[in-house]
Amino acid sequence: MNVNKFAAVRAVVRHVSRHRSAIKGPWNKSDLQAFLESLRFSADCAHELSSLLCSDIIYENMPKHLTVKPSIVSLKWKIDVSLR
Numbered sequence: 001m002n003v004n005k006f007a008a009v010r011a012v013v014r015h016v017s018r019h020r021s022a023i024k025g026p027w028n029k030s031d032l033q034a035f036l037e038s039l040r041f042s043a044d045c046a047h048e049l050s051s052l053l054c055s056d057i058i059y060e061n062m063p064k065h066l067t068v069k070p071s072i073v074s075l076k077w078k079i080d081v082s083l084r
Contacts, residue, residue: 016032016053017053027050027053028054029050029051032054033046036049036050
């Protein structure tokens with residue numbers, strides 16, 4: 001049961017940090033709290049987690065792979081045509 005809870009919190013932190021890096025700014029604390037409550041977090045847990053995730057301190061040492069969405073840098077096409 002605790003493993004599932006940890007996985008859920010980890011997924012939320014990844015989602016919030018990636019969204020934060022995409023929009024180049026913090027979430028609104030009340031919006032984040034409503035989002036967490038919609039995921040069935042308790043009101044106390046949602047309040048504490050939104051306070052933590054909306055502060056700038058935790059993002060200073062966040063690993064790069066958590067803050068940037070993977071994307072395609074370049075793409076090369078190869079078309080193979082054969083005639084019979």
